[in-house]
Amino acid sequence: MRKDSKLISNLAFRLMSFSMRFVNESSSRKTSDKLKEFGIKSGMTIVDYGCGPGRYILEASRLVGPTGKVLAVDIHPLAIKAVNKLVVKKNLPNVEAILAKGYHCSIQDGSVDIIYALDMFHRVDDPRSFFAELKRICKPSGRLILEDGHQKREDTLKKINQSEQWKVVEKREKYVVCIPA
Secondary structure (H helix, E strand, O other): OOOOHHOHHHHHHHHHHHHHHHHHHOOOOOHHHHHOOOOEEEEEOEEHHHHHHHHHHHHHHHHHHHOOEEEEOOOOHHHHHHHHHHHOOOOOOOEEEOOOEEOOOOOOOOOOEEEEEOOOHHHOOOOHHHHHHHHHHHEEEEEEEEEOOOOOOOHHHHHHHHOOOEEEEEEEOOOOEEEOO
């Protein structure tokens, strides 16, 4: 997620949303399988950071259940609009869409169990600020699941280590699992 001045255009966002719908419908690996790997449990507060049009929101809402909370964060106003539309259409009272300003969001300090940031990290132009914000909102016992996106794993690991905010505790094929340093 780049700073506000570097938002993708509305047209690019709409094209991305369309392509995500196509991928979801044709993918053999469903979003539910992916999110189940993250250890999301009923009652948790989780953040879909860089949520885009809400590809994972429905399943995340189901996994945290009625006592949990899904906070869908993005810098693009169309993402927030798409998530809010999904919340109404699918009656998801445990989902809240939050517009970020740069990397900052209005989530309370130390309140989140799991943050996942999928297919967006390659667009972060200030990893130190990005990781500091995620650490701010994460519980000391929380976790960050960070997908490499469109960059090499070595680049992901280098940025994490340089931030001095997170420690990698697990490496999977497409993502790493981190805990606050």
